Amino acid sequence: MKEQFNRALGNLVDKLIGWFNTIIESIPNLVLAILVMVTTYFAAKYISRLVGKLIDKKVEQASIKSAISRVSSVVVVALGLFVALGVLNLGKALTSLLAGAGVVGLAIGLALQGTLANTFAGLILSFRKKIQIGHWVETTGYSGEVMDINLKDFTLKESDNNIVIIPNKTILDNPLKNYSLTTRMRIFLECGVGYESDLEKVEQLTKQVIADTFDQVKSPDDVEFYYTEFGGSSINYLCRFWIDAESMLAKLRAKTTAIIEIKKAYDKEGINIPFPIRTLQFDNKLDVKAPDFKEVYSNN
Known part of the structure; x- marks a missing residue:
């Protein structure tokens, strides 16, 4: 019994001595790994600031800039961690870490497929000029x-x-x-005039009103005017011209101004802008005093 105890104690002492020797031998590598991680930490901070400055002029969104800077720093730290594990001769641990990261990344990617798609789409949109x-x-x-x-x-x-x-x-x-993206927009204006109107006069007047109303239209010849159809109550036309605008609101305001000025000019010149009218006409000349009418009325 005593011999077994002494043998076990000896094995334990040998194991502790072996561990101690391994630690002593690994101190240089451990110090080097610590230096690698410390250097990586400061390098990550520097690269994060540098990336932020580089994308500052291309990306206006603060959230996007912060995310890109953080991703760059995480990449640097991950590289430093892999180098430190390699210095410590922990190749198996490094392989296990990479395999685990791959499995975890796959699981997260499947679970957050929609979120990740929106994230990458946001990064792409942020760099689109x-x-x-x-x-x-x-x-x-x-x-x-x-x-x-x-x-x-x-x-x-x-x-x-x-x-x-x-x-x-x-x-x-x-x-x-x-x-x-463009500083010019085309206005499309549709209207109709009465059948009794002088069509040539209507065209000339409309072009002149547009040219006088908008500074961007240099002359009436810059206004396009086309009669499109014989409508139910009017002869319809399409008028097109260019203005300087960068939004739909500016386009709507310009179209509103054009309609107001054209209506004023038409009223002044007596040009009619008709609207649909239904006329009821009775041509049967029914005589209420006729015998047939009295007979039908009395039967009803």
């Missing part, structure tokens, strides 16, 4: 001013001051019309 905060856009049936682009959604403010929040993935997958 053709979509910026303050632009007036139209997409997925909504039209308004871009108020915010973050990692989750795309925010619009419509002309009636309502806020519309659209997922980033939806914006990326659907067509988007940006009115702010």
Whole structure:
């Protein structure tokens, strides 16, 4: 019994001595690994600030800039951790860590598929020069001013001051019309005049009114005017001209001004803008004193 105890005690002492020797031998590697992690920490902070400065002029959204800076710092720290584990000769631990990270990443990706899609879509939208905060856009049936682009959604403010929040993935997958990319818009104006009107006079007067109302229209020749059809109560036409505008509100204001000035000019010149009228005409000349009428009336 005593011999077994002494043998076990000896094995324990040998094991502790072996561990102690391993620790002594690993001190240089441990110190080096600590230096790597400390250096990585300061390098991550520096790279985060540097990335923030680089994207500051390209991305206006603070949330996007903060997210990109954090991602860059996390990448640097992860690289430093892998190097430190390699210095400590923990290759198996490094392999297990990578395998575990892959499994966890796959699980998280499947669970947050929609969220991650919106996140990456938000990053892509933030770097698109053709979509910026303050632009007036139209997409997925909504039209308004871009108020915010973050990692989750795309925010619009419509002309009636309502806020519309659209997922980033939806914006990326659907067509988007940006009115702010061009400084000019074409106004389409449809109207009709009475059949008794002098059509040539109507055309000349309409063109002249548009040219006198808008500074962007240099002469009546810059206004397009086309008669389109013989309507039920009027001869209809289409008038088109260009204005300087970057939003739908400016376009609507210009169209409103054009309608008011054209109506004033037509009233002054006696040009009629008809509206549908139903006329009831009785041509049967029915005589209430006729014998047939009295007989039918009495039977009813």
